[in-house]
Amino acid sequence: MEARSNTAVGVTLTINGVERNASIEPCVTLLDLLREEFHLTGTKKGCDHGQCGACTVLVNGTRINSCLVLAVSRNGSEITTIEGIGTPDELHPLQEAFVRHDALQCGYCTPGQICSAIGLISEGRAKTRDEIREAMSGNLCRCGAYIGIVDAIEEVMAAPKRKTVP
Amino acid sequence: MRRFEYLRVASINQAIERLSDEPGAKLLAGGTNLVDLMKYDVATPTTIIDINDLPLREISETSDGGLRIGALATNSDVAFHPVVENRYPLLASAILAGASAQLRNVATVAGNLLQRTRCSYFYDVMTPCNKRTPGTGCPARNGLNRNHAILGASQDCVATHPSDMCVALAAIGTMIIVQGPNGARSISLADFHRLPGDTPEQDTTLQNNEIILGIELTPAPEFQRYSYLKIRDRLSYAFALVSAAALLTIDDGVISTAHVALGGVAHKPWRDTAAEVVLVGRPASRGNFDQFASMLLLRSDALSENGFKIELARRTVVRALEQAASRTPQSQSDKHIH
Numbered sequence: 001m002e003a004r005s006n007t008a009v010g011v012t013l014t015i016n017g018v019e020r021n022a023s024i025e026p027c028v029t030l031l032d033l034l035r036e037e038f039h040l041t042g043t044k045k046g047c048d049h050g051q052c053g054a055c056t057v058l059v060n061g062t063r064i065n066s067c068l069v070l071a072v073s074r075n076g077s078e079i080t081t082i083e084g085i086g087t088p089d090e091l092h093p094l095q096e097a098f099v100r101h102d103a104l105q106c107g108y109c110t111p112g113q114i115c116s117a118i119g120l121i122s123e124g125r126a127k128t129r130d131e132i133r134e135a136m137s138g139n140l141c142r143c144g145a146y147i148g149i150v151d152a153i154e155e156v157m158a159a160p161k162r163k164t165v166p
Numbered sequence: 167m168r169r170f171e172y173l174r175v176a177s178i179n180q181a182i183e184r185l186s187d188e189p190g191a192k193l194l195a196g197g198t199n200l201v202d203l204m205k206y207d208v209a210t211p212t213t214i215i216d217i218n219d220l221p222l223r224e225i226s227e228t229s230d231g232g233l234r235i236g237a238l239a240t241n242s243d244v245a246f247h248p249v250v251e252n253r254y255p256l257l258a259s260a261i262l263a264g265a266s267a268q269l270r271n272v273a274t275v276a277g278n279l280l281q282r283t284r285c286s287y288f289y290d291v292m293t294p295c296n297k298r299t300p301g302t303g304c305p306a307r308n309g310l311n312r313n314h315a316i317l318g319a320s321q322d323c324v325a326t327h328p329s330d331m332c333v334a335l336a337a338i339g340t341m342i343i344v345q346g347p348n349g350a351r352s353i354s355l356a357d358f359h360r361l362p363g364d365t366p367e368q369d370t371t372l373q374n375n376e377i378i379l380g381i382e383l384t385p386a387p388e389f390q391r392y393s394y395l396k397i398r399d400r401l402s403y404a405f406a407l408v409s410a411a412a413l414l415t416i417d418d419g420v421i422s423t424a425h426v427a428l429g430g431v432a433h434k435p436w437r438d439t440a441a442e443v444v445l446v447g448r449p450a451s452r453g454n455f456d457q458f459a460s461m462l463l464l465r466s467d468a469l470s471e472n473g474f475k476i477e478l479a480r481r482t483v484v485r486a487l488e489q490a491a492s493r494t495p496q497s498q499s500d501k502h503i504h
Binding site for chain 2: 026065070125131133135137
């Protein structure tokens with residue numbers, strides 16, 4: 001099949017509070033833009049088909065799969081990736097809780113899990129353990145750290161105040 | 167992904183004009199299905215018409231007590247809308263039974279209506295598929311067909327429609343409002359999705375140059391008895407093997423209305439209004455539900471690997487009706503079946 005227009009289009013996104021511009025082909029997904037153009041490689045490419053949740057980021061505060069979104073269609077949006085959540089010296093409460101509850105082994109799914117959990121908490125829908133499990137079902141963990149992940153989210157939801165790291 | 171031209175439209179007419187001018191153009195709403203199909207080379211649009219700036223997100227009550235939902239309202243917008251939660255809890259439940267939170271935050275009503283089958287042959291461009299490439303054959307008919315249709319299939323296609331939302335819409339009764347070059351028209355959900363016949367490449371009766379504006383739900387009384395029961399291979403984030411949407415009105419133990427739609431069993435949400443009539447005027451008993459379920463599945467036909475779905479569907483219908491009758495709808499987070 002003939003190649004269609006590969007005319008680059010301009011995209012402006014506010015990523016972790018910083019306005020960033022890029023000239024990209026329309027076929028570039030938000031995930032590939034973050035990783036390949038802006039070198040924000042904290043957001044992971046797992047399945048690349050919306051089945052694993054490793055690419056989860058927040059767009060205008062809402063959790064989405066960045067692998068299934070054309071970056072150009074989100075022009076002007078505010079994006080939060082794991083690079084914008086906590087720092088090594090000052091972890092986000094969810095990051096602290098993930099450490100405390102052994103909510104990871106290999107860590108590949110963790111950026112997506114954290115972004116998804118932040119989205120879950122701000123949605124304010126899930127209250128019970130069953131509801132947290134259901135609302136996190138879009139994030140797979142091949143190491144099977146699900147019990148720790150739900151423990152961590154439950155803890156942060158119950159005590160939203162910031163805890164100090166020992 | 168193949169390259170394409172990108173056009174962000176500012177008006178409905180502009181979208182319709184481009185669709186009319188360019189048969190290879192496709193509309194982009196949430197994109198959760200379309201972008202995925204483009205990655206697999208199953209969808210190869212020449213132009214992507216991005217309609218996300220169009221004013222089609224509103225959810226509003228109609229004068230007759232129904233509800234109009236804009237084409238671009240996301241699945242989450244709909245599931246958590248107060249009117250949907252109060253008067254159409256079946257719809258909220260069905261939406262929350264589908265996909266994941268991330269996908270529901272992006273996927274739209276119109277995209278859900280138009281989502282394509284998850285048949286593995288349809289997705290694999292190295293294999294024949296009458297739906298993807300008409301005339302090439304259907305390997306599913308004698309191949310991997312455990313998830314495939316038990317009702318309404320044809321020699322050419324045994325695929326199922328994957329939506330949960332549409333199963334609830336079928337039970338509720340829904341009109342699809344569409345617009346084309348000659349103006350707007352309404353299509354009932356029952357006539358919107360097609361059976362495959364010998365043209366399985368056509369999922370719906372929507373024309374190539376028509377755009378979905380929104381849907382209108384039939385007026386529903388408050389606190390209607392309902393349940394959406396979805397049976398799948400894992401507890402969450404999987405397509406249905408079988409699902410049942412049940413709506414009942416019961417007066418003094420006697421059924422006055424019964425609407426039941428099945429998902430995961432056919433090329434479209436499956437509803438048989440003639441069979442529903444037998445429930446009317448009868449007690450809401452297990453025996454009557456059993457008899458109805460058997461009627462609903464009378465013309466079911468098993469493929470090599472999916473015979474289990476016939477009995478599974480029968481039991482799912484009975485259980486969903488029992489849940490509805492007893493006002494204990496299936497929870498979409500506590501997955502125990504009570």
